[in-house]
Amino acid sequence: MPWTMALSLFPFPAVRSSQKELIEAVRKAVQEESCLIAHAPTGLGKTAAALVPAVEFALENNLKVFFLTSRQTQHRLAIATLQAMHEISPTFIALDMIGKQTMCLQEASTRLQSGEFSEYCAQVKKDNLCDFYGGTFKKGALTKEATATIDSLKGAVASESIVHESEKCKHCPYEIALQVGKKARVIVADYYHLFHPSIRDAFLAKINASIEESIIIIDEAHNLPDRMRNVLTDMTSSISLSFAIKEAEKFGFDELRERIESFLSCIERLSKNLENREEMLLSKEDILSIFEGEDDLYRVIGELDEAGSLIVEKQQKSHVLRLSHFLSLWLGPDKGFVRILSIKQGKRQPYIQVSYRCLDPSLAAGDVINNAHAAILISGTLVPTDMYRDLLGIKNAREREFPNPFPKTNRLNLIIPGATTKFSQRNDEQFKRLAAISAYIANEVPGNTAIFFPSYDIRDKVNWYFEKICKKTTMLEIPNMQKEEKAELIDRFSSYAKVGAVLLAASSGSFGEGIDLPGDLLKAVVIIGLPLQRPTLEVQALINYFDEKYERGWEYGYVLPAITKTLQNAGRCIRSETDKGIIAFVDERYLWPRYKACFPEDMEPVVSRDFVEEIRTFFSISTS
Template sequence: METLFPFDKIRPGQGQFMDDIYRCLSTKKNYVVHAPTGIGKTVSALAPAVRYALENNKTVVFLTPRHMQHKIVVDTLRAIKCKNPDIDLSVANIVGKRWLCMLPDAKRLNSENLSEMCKKLKGADKCPHYKKIFKKSGDLSPAAVSVINALKENIMTSEDAKDLCNANGMCSYEILMQYLKESNVIIADYYHMLHPFVQKMFLSKLEKDMGDIILVIDEAHNVPGRARELMSSHLTSEVLDKAIKESDKFGFNDISKQLRKLKNDVGEYCIKHTGKEDEKLAKKDFLVNIVKKLYDDFNQFVNELVIAGDIVTNERKVSYIGGVGKFLLDWCGPDLGFVRIVKTNRNIMGVLGFEVCYDCLDPSMLTKNLFDKLHSTVLMSGTLTPVNMFMDVLGLDKLLTESLVIDSPFPRENRLILIKDDVTTKFTERSEEQSYKIAGNIVKTINNTYGNLGVFFPSYNMLNTVYELMSQFTIDKEILLEARGMTKGDKKALFKRFSSFVGTDKSAALFAVVGANFSEGVDFPGELMNAVVVVGLPLERPDIKNQALINYYEMKFQKGWDYGYTYPAMNKVMQTAGRCIRSETDRGVIILMDKRFLWNPYRGLLPRDAQIYISGDLSAELSEFYRI
């Protein structure tokens, strides 16, 4: 089995990429690779990983954060199978249970609540789709075996598998879970390996030792943030209100009284403790002591909430009482690597509320244990620099990890990066004059860019401030605005409107926010976005949580500002800039609109292989580029 690479031509950088992965798998090492768009990351990872897995009876689990990327992986595996028809390739493509479940309202539930509902329905023999899969003996039914055989014979997307199962009246999630143990390649979401609760169920169905799994993670720059989210827990006054109503409805009178007192006492503490500030650091004991005043035994109180929550979920899909119990359990977790914060806020009706936060600072508390148990892990992304930061932050053993930084394979002359050093969004220098200068530079860019472009701001406030100034200028494109809180339908409609200008004599400028809906995870191929403007540096607000993150990484690595503040902001910048060039024939301009991009360390984090210039006459520079 010399190679499984399915295409005739190997792109620059792909050969070393594939050789390195196979060698790392052979020595049980991890591999971190920064590979820009155009390298062909998916096939470069899959070809050697699948080859090694088939040779050594291992299983490849390929994680990707977006459902649309599953199709790319499926197509790549189909190409590998087509080029190598004799290999025994069995592929399971799974997504979250709520996207596969045929029951009404499944998409509204989180994974734990949906799993609890499924468990109860199956236990009561009330799920018709599940019943068709098994005989009374517990063995698979002949119809289920037939469906699983069809999955073996064809590399299917999760949508294809769902349609096949639905046509046979069967639960597609359960069929895919039964098929897992017979698969040697599994395409899954981050949740399946990162979420502790989901991971446990996933691995039980896979029936493989962790040491027999090769994990490939695409868009791996998302892993630190995703892991922190999964390890964090919040409790709000609104959730307590819902838990109280739930207690009243189900006749839990004692719990209702205790939750009312809990809400009152926590609210009083938050208001008093925060004073004139919106948020303050808190200690574990404050909440534990409040609970102990209500109920002598903290653990017993939590247990009663959990039991009441179980009773509620026999009739409802979600229990807020159970949610309060889970939060109190989380709150008593580790101190190191976490921060506890209390906040006060007013809702849209002006009612004062509070939030109690137990936030994870250190994603390695989740990922290190995972990576240490696996055969090998491959982490890849187009924005995975500096690679040492990702190794540190995720807890990878540097003695067992190799890395590679690949330059862009696209023609250098197709991408121009301009830095406008006459403006800044630096907080201490913000003014009406600065906003007007920024607006003027954006207008020059809009009027001298061929076709569509994207203009990305560090915040919605900045976006709205600049947009309000647009009426003072003459603009030859339609401006489309991303808004805070857009629904999936809203985003789809806006993207469709933006796309509709391609191939016409009109064009548009999309005003959006870095790190929101359109700066990452959305492809703008061909002439869909011919220029990208990044206005300012998307540095996180210096709030208590971010300061705690800086302090934590200073203590752990002596790199607090780098790991907690600067590098994450520049990764967002480069993710956003990457919307512009998606293939070797694309041409585009990236304009970084802030003088700080010339400062260290920001300048040193820009692509080493790009042509970067300080902009003088922006209109002339753009006209010259698009005339070539």
């Protein structure tokens, strides 16, 4: 398609030079109907750089733009950018689309899991028990009031606005959003809206859209492989099966109760083969053996589904229904998946878990990305780009690695050897060394320091020594923090900017990515060790699978996911062109070629044993 980009929708006073390169790369991708995989560090202005050329092209060629992101903060940033673009040229509508359950105004929706909510929603609509849906449609047609609400929503429409207006007028927010989506040229949504097979098909049908006539922008695309694997993964447990047995008994499904009891007995019998292990591989036949072939299992799945739907009518949620979904997936393919039985520690006692886990994210992502008019994958940690091309099964891709736009003099990247979190060398002596290095850094930094550890367990063992020698106030991240708790800790940590405090967190925890502490709020990030996954059966299966498929199993299945986490941790430090700070990678393994080669080219870390003097010099120059 011949096309001259005008940049008439660019919402800021000037285009930065590095941003201009990204805009040009996006322009080429949408014009040539290809995919762009772009490593674009923080500060490049990637949201506007991706949206402006994509929206301009979509307006001229009658396409839809989907901006997909997994974080609410990015939803807000995208909508704010689109609102600024709309003020320049009010010729399009943009919609912020969040999950149906999140938008639901029914009180029961907050108590249900996603699969249960879908059944509950369908049932209350069928039985005319949802006043919000009833206020939106009458005899299959939109009410006058709903039409008026839809017509009033213009510009870049935030999800909060839709929920607010719908609650005020007694409408279903999700149905109102879908109607706005029919008119919208741009939709900001979650990954699941286009990559979850059943959600995608229903969603696109309701907004009269297609993948082929869409430009898809995938923000924070380093998260996409894991999210895609989760889409095609499911599990059940002895706890869930026990609840399913009680449900079947309560509602008089005696034959199904016996079937579920047989399933529970089967996994209990299989678990005895574990001996002293925590997990073991299963085959499809291990579960099929309790049924009279696949036809019998399909019949049972149908009966479970029907019974579960009836149970949802009575109590909104059903473990019987969840079992139906799990068994449906269990019959899926072997290639690209692994079946595992494991023992997990519950709050009171151990329980058995049986899982069907996807290994290959391309099974969920490949067709969507390859069939779209164009796809733009962007992230500040999308290196190496060829790994993401392979993992996501992308066929026609341009790969670009853009340099960090911030002045090199504003950052000091250090590799500090002399200690490690390597499993075979974990002992009190190592923890003392790690504590000493961390304390030396934190005590020298004129401000706040965040220290990230591979796990909470290692964090606590190092902290036992660290808190005795660190001169600053220390704060500990708590596992599985709620949104309010996280915000409270960030506010408290930020309040110490002038005198300095230390936050000790986990690489994969609440603060590892997705938070901004610009200016003087964070002066140093210290990354202790490598957040390598435990060598579980799933990890080993990933390594074997990617070895067979790409001959890069060790990299794709083990090393690079850990490096991506460390780079996300590192990205918390410098968030603007005026920020100054240090990033220290503390572990001798960062000197090993297989790990050092994973750093972005422009990172240029300095190996230092005299790191205290390096830090003093850096901050004395920065403040002079």
